[in-house]
Amino acid sequence: MKRFNINTLIYILMTPAITFLIWLTGTHTWVHFINTFFTLSIITLILLFMLLLVQEGIFDVTSYGFRKFRYQLMRKKHREMYEEDEFYNPKSPKREYYVVQPWIKPALLVNTVYLILSFILAFTLG
Numbered sequence: 833m834k835r836f837n838i839n840t841l842i843y844i845l846m847t848p849a850i851t852f853l854i855w856l857t858g859t860h861t862w863v864h865f866i867n868t869f870f871t872l873s874i875i876t877l878i879l880l881f882m883l884l885l886v887q888e889g890i891f892d893v894t895s896y897g898f899r900k901f902r903y904q905l906m907r908k909k910h911r912e913m914y915e916e917d918e919f920y921n922p923k924s925p926k927r928e929y930y931v932v933q934p935w936i937k938p939a940l941l942v943n944t945v946y947l948i949l950s951f952i953l954a955f956t957l958g
Contacts, residue, residue, distance in 0.1 A: 843880070843939035847872050847946050862957065870950040877943040884940060887932045896924075 851869045858864055885891065903914065 839935035840938045844942045847876050866954050873946040880940045884936050889930045
């Protein structure tokens with residue numbers, strides 16, 4: 833976490849703000865607030881986790897396997913055409929360096945805290 837930028841702040845405050853807005857438009861009960869908070873925090877947590885996995889290159893090996901398999905199944909005349917193409921004929925399964933946006937990890941951590949907080953609120957105050 834090198835720096836704290838505006839995207840981090842947006843994703844940290846997004847879950848409580850949307851929860852509060854939904855709570856204002858619906859039933860004004862504590863149970864409704866906790867349920868909405870839990871639902872939004874788990875959806876945001878899943879989306880941020882998937883974004884982190886994609887940016888760290890977890891799925892690159894699977895993509896490499898499918899592209900290499902597709903290249904091997906090509907006809908010979910098409911295979912010669914794509915011989916030097918790095919996308920259709922990949923040489924290595926992973927890149928050397930991956931860039932993960934600096935706001936993803938803090939936002940993921942805070943949404944994990946929100947999820948744990950919603951459990952605590954549900955079992956103590958609900």
